Amino acid sequence: MKTRIISGIFMIPLALFVYLGGYWLLGAVTLVGILALNEFYNAFEAHTAKIWREFGFSMALFLVIIAARWPFKLELFMLWIIISMTGFCLHLFHIKKRRIEDTLVGFFGLIYVFFFIVHVYLIDTIDEYRMLKWLIFITAFGTDIFAYFTGFFFGRHKLVPNLSPKKTIEGAIGGVVGTLILSGLFGFLIVPHLLKDCLILGFFCSILAQLGDLTASAFKRKLEVKDYGNLIPGHGGIMDRIDSILFTAPAIFYYIVLIFGEGVIIK
Numbered sequence: 001m002k003t004r005i006i007s008g009i010f011m012i013p014l015a016l017f018v019y020l021g022g023y024w025l026l027g028a029v030t031l032v033g034i035l036a037l038n039e040f041y042n043a044f045e046a047h048t049a050k051i052w053r054e055f056g057f058s059m060a061l062f063l064v065i066i067a068a069r070w071p072f073k074l075e076l077f078m079l080w081i082i083i084s085m086t087g088f089c090l091h092l093f094h095i096k097k098r099r100i101e102d103t104l105v106g107f108f109g110l111i112y113v114f115f116f117i118v119h120v121y122l123i124d125t126i127d128e129y130r131m132l133k134w135l136i137f138i139t140a141f142g143t144d145i146f147a148y149f150t151g152f153f154f155g156r157h158k159l160v161p162n163l164s165p166k167k168t169i170e171g172a173i174g175g176v177v178g179t180l181i182l183s184g185l186f187g188f189l190i191v192p193h194l195l196k197d198c199l200i201l202g203f204f205c206s207i208l209a210q211l212g213d214l215t216a217s218a219f220k221r222k223l224e225v226k227d228y229g230n231l232i233p234g235h236g237g238i239m240d241r242i243d244s245i246l247f248t249a250p251a252i253f254y255y256i257v258l259i260f261g262e263g264v265i266i267k
Helices: 002-011 014-020 022-045 053-069 074-091 100-124 127-154 169-189 192-223 238-242 245-263
Strands: 158-160 164-168
Touching (some): 014 022, 100 127, 127 164, 127 192, 158 169, 169 192
């Protein structure tokens, strides 16, 4: 527990970049995304995969340029996806040296890790609703904290023992309830006109945060690794810390776009 608290303190300065927003936030997202993608690729390469890393990282930086200049040009994002998939498919042409897994992991990691986390910045480009970017972290980290302590004191029934033996049903429920309270307080104090939306997002994103964590655990079990890295004491690697954010960020972004529709004003 001590190492988790210490590591959590070291994560606090990252909140500064969320507060500053704009290109400061995009820079932080890019750095975290690249480090996480590198850890993801490393984990699979240690399991015999041969990934075209140079292409993956190049496409990640290409996505950053699109997000910075044309954050709501849907056709450019679709073009990026097509180019990414085509490039990794062409890599398979070295038929004697490459396996289907090499292509699939390369493309999947780029989407799952980097494309998903870029949505943190995309939310910041929406003028009227950019404050909802804080819910990404409130729901992800709030769920982790409340689930941990609820499970520690009251946990009796295992949630998914084959993926994460320490997680309990009681902890999962505590995570949702605690996050719902935090999201409600955030809405009441910071964006009272969006209180209802904060409660809706708090509930569903808490569930998504736990699914994101379990998804990352499923990969680690298949790869037979404990953590994706050791960059953060007590937490493993960057991927071990952002796994839940990868699901909450896109959910909040598309909630804004789909629910508020024409009310969305782009920066």
